[in-house]
Amino acid sequence: MxxxxxxxxxxxxxxxxxxxxxxxxxxxxxxxxxxxxxxxxxxxxxxxxxxxxxxxxxxxxxxxxxxxxxxxxxxxxxxxxxxxxxxxxxxxxxxxxxxxxxxxxxxxxxxxxxxxxxxxxxxxxxxxxxxxxxxxxxxxxxxxxxxxxxxxxxxxxxxxxxxxxxxxxxxxxRETMTAVVGDFAVADHAHNERARRNGVLVSRLEAGLTRYVVMDPRRIRVPSTEPVTPEEFRSSLVRVCGSDCGIGDPRWLSRFGNTxxxxxxxxxxxxxxxxxxxxxxxxxxxxxxxxxxxxxxxxxxxxxxxxxxxxxxxxxxxxxxxxxxxxxxxxxxxxxxxxxxxxxxxxxxxxxxxxxxxxxxxxxxxxxxxxxxxxxxxALDTVYPPTAPDADPLSGRRMPDIGLTTAAGPTRVHELLRDGRFVLLGLGGGQPPHTAATPASSARARGVDAQGHGDHPDLTDVSEILIRPDGHIAWATRATDPRDLHADRAGALTAWTGAC
Ligand SMILES: Cc1cc2nc3c(=O)[nH]c(=O)nc-3n(C[C@H](O)[C@H](O)[C@H](O)COP(=O)(O)OP(=O)(O)OC[C@H]3O[C@@H](n4cnc5c(N)ncnc54)[C@H](O)[C@@H]3O)c2cc1C
Missing domain, CATH: 3.50.50.60 (FAD/NAD(P)-binding domain)
Known part of the structure; x- marks a missing residue:
């Protein structure tokens, strides 16, 4: 290989x-x-x-x-x-x-x-x-x-x-409409506001370049396979906003569509x-x-x-x-x-x-x-389907980047994910600290005990959370009895981080 x-x-x-x-x-x-x-x-x-x-x-x-x-x-x-x-x-x-x-x-x-x-x-x-x-x-x-x-x-x-x-x-x-995009060195930006008011998208880029995206009613049916010429771009700009916005030679011109x-x-x-x-x-x-x-x-x-x-x-x-x-x-x-x-x-x-x-x-x-x-x-609202019928409602949701106090000092969820492993987060509430449960999972999941959950409203009552490497919640539990907690945790770790 x-x-x-x-x-x-x-x-x-x-x-x-x-x-x-x-x-x-x-x-x-x-x-x-x-x-x-x-x-x-x-x-x-x-x-x-x-x-x-x-x-x-x-x-x-x-x-x-x-x-x-x-x-x-x-x-x-x-x-x-x-x-x-x-x-x-x-x-x-x-x-x-x-x-x-x-x-x-x-x-x-x-x-x-x-x-x-x-x-x-x-x-x-x-x-x-x-x-x-x-x-x-x-x-x-x-x-x-x-x-x-x-x-x-x-x-x-x-x-x-x-x-x-x-x-x-x-x-x-299939494509039903197209637009044209062009990057230009523009010395005078006085016309940009007017261009924006008329529906042209104007963005200042690096190195003195400005991007214009133009949707010219007379040209939106031109297929994206047809190349854009500087003359076409200029006349579309003039037609749409009454000025060519002082554009010179293009650095890049392209036509794109809605396929x-x-x-x-x-x-x-x-x-x-x-x-x-x-x-x-x-x-x-x-x-x-x-x-x-x-x-x-x-x-x-x-x-x-x-x-x-x-x-x-x-x-x-x-x-x-x-x-x-x-x-x-x-x-x-x-x-x-x-x-x-x-x-x-x-x-x-x-x-x-x-x-x-x-x-x-x-x-x-x-x-x-x-x-x-x-x-x-x-894309902050992306939720993945739960993997088990009795999964906690948090399962599949994005883990908020809450601040945490751990034995090693203050941190936050995203900092804990730096090495791309799972994070098994204990949210305090009086349980003794734990490390990531099974021998197989301990290399793949990092166990962290934190005091409290940063008062995040979605995490009230949650005692432990297993966070996936991509920042979504694999599993969460509200169990507080140590035996229930232990069994739930072991099952979740095996299901997500493998049995061997
Ligand atoms: C005008 C315009 C504006 C856009 N603005 C935005 C925006 O603001 N925000 C946004 O999120 N998206 C925007 N997009 C979409 C965005 O550009 C694309 O979604 C993005 O480039 C996709 O990234 P990609 O890595 O999947 O594919 P690509 O960026 O297309 O990269 C694919 C790569 O594969 C290579 N390749 C192709 N075939 C082969 C092969 N056979 N062998 C080896 N290499 C190959 C190509 O050379 C290329 O480098 C815009 C698109 C357009 C047209």
Missing amino acids: DTGVLVVGAGPTGLLLACELALASVRTLVIDKRPKPHRESRALNLHPRSIELMDMRGLAGRFLAAGRTVPGWQFAVSLKRPLDFTALDTRHPYALLLAQARTEALLAERARELGVEIRRGHEAVALRQYAGGVETEVSGPGGPVVIRSAYVVGCDGGRSFVRQAAGIGFPGT TRLAARYRSGRVLLAGDAAHIHFPVGAQGLNTGLQDAMNLGWKLAATVRGWAPPGLLDTYHAERHPVGHAVTTGTRAQTLLVELPLTEQYADPARHLCELLDTLLDIEDVNRHLAGRIS
Whole structure:
């Protein structure tokens, strides 16, 4: 075997997945067909749950230092009022404006620190599964090579070769509208406010560049396969907002559409999919890259446990069971948002659609409405299905990053997750301190006793919690009798961290 896991694609999803596998001591190789990392950036932001993931691995400082935070994000770009993330229960109640190229550079840096090899200029061109592994034929600068690995993960974007080679369907809906994006060096920003008022999305990037995203009613039916010319971009800007905003030569121009697809399965034998290889949609709500990072975090520890031979039965299949519904919610949710973008641009519905958007804007003033939609877009409300019928209602939910007082001093939940192991958290209440129960689990779960639960309303009465490496709650109990507690805990540890 050449490597434990071959990750195809060094985009954000593949890089974070490689970090997670390497953290769990799995030999990991990443290949990417591009000789160099992308210079241009499609995505420009990280949402709160993605920042929390970085925090769990001690990376939030690097990411926050590289970008700029804003208090919220737009639900559908045709609504005027942005979602307010400050209402959410998180230490990171903001969106981080950070160009995708920077996100990828930070993740690649971390992957290298963890010993991951990244081979650029290497394209996966054929793939064959056999009983004990996968053979992938890779075309590289030195000619074709075959890489044998226990598993392959396709993180190779929307046109995923891996998905096709594994015979996984990609059903969905076809493109009905497109938009154009362009990055320009702009000396005078006086026109930007007017452009924004007219529905152009304007973002200041690094190195003096400004991004404009234009949805020109006369051009939204042009297929995304048709290249954008600087002249087209300029005349669309003038048509939409009455000025060309002083743009010069473009650094990057692209046209993108609302084709929406979701892989039928996230796993076929020893081949798995994550990120855009598994789901694509219009970038409204800015969820694509963020969802890919969250796929990677869910898959990493499960695949590592499988490769290392201690995964409880069925663990790897919970990746599809947990993440496919999230992919479904994101793709249907972005279709709904896209309709709110598309209708005001179509002659027939423009007028009522504008009224609908105004109405929705008034609804966003209601705190609960804001919290509900912000929870969805930020991915803080993601709950995985319970694994047992009698599971505590906390099971599957995201563990809040509460402050804790332990024998070693003050800490918080996300700090305890740095090494990617389970955390078995005793929440005091008079029990004697414990360490992580069974011999098999003690290496995979860290036992921590804390005094109190930071007064978090969801944790009242909870005596112990088993937190998964991805920050979701595996198991929780409210038992206080030491014998019940011991039996429950031992059962949970065996179910989650393996019997051997
Ligand atoms: C205009 C625009 C704006 C966007 N804005 C946002 C935003 O603000 N927030 C957000 O969350 N998302 C946004 N997105 C979506 C986001 O860019 C994608 O969801 C994200 O790039 C997906 O990451 P990934 O790692 O899954 O795939 P990719 O970034 O597509 O990476 C796939 C990698 O695989 C490599 N590859 C492909 N085939 C092979 C092969 N056969 N062998 C080896 N390597 C291969 C490619 O070279 C590439 O590097 C936006 C998208 C667009 C178009």
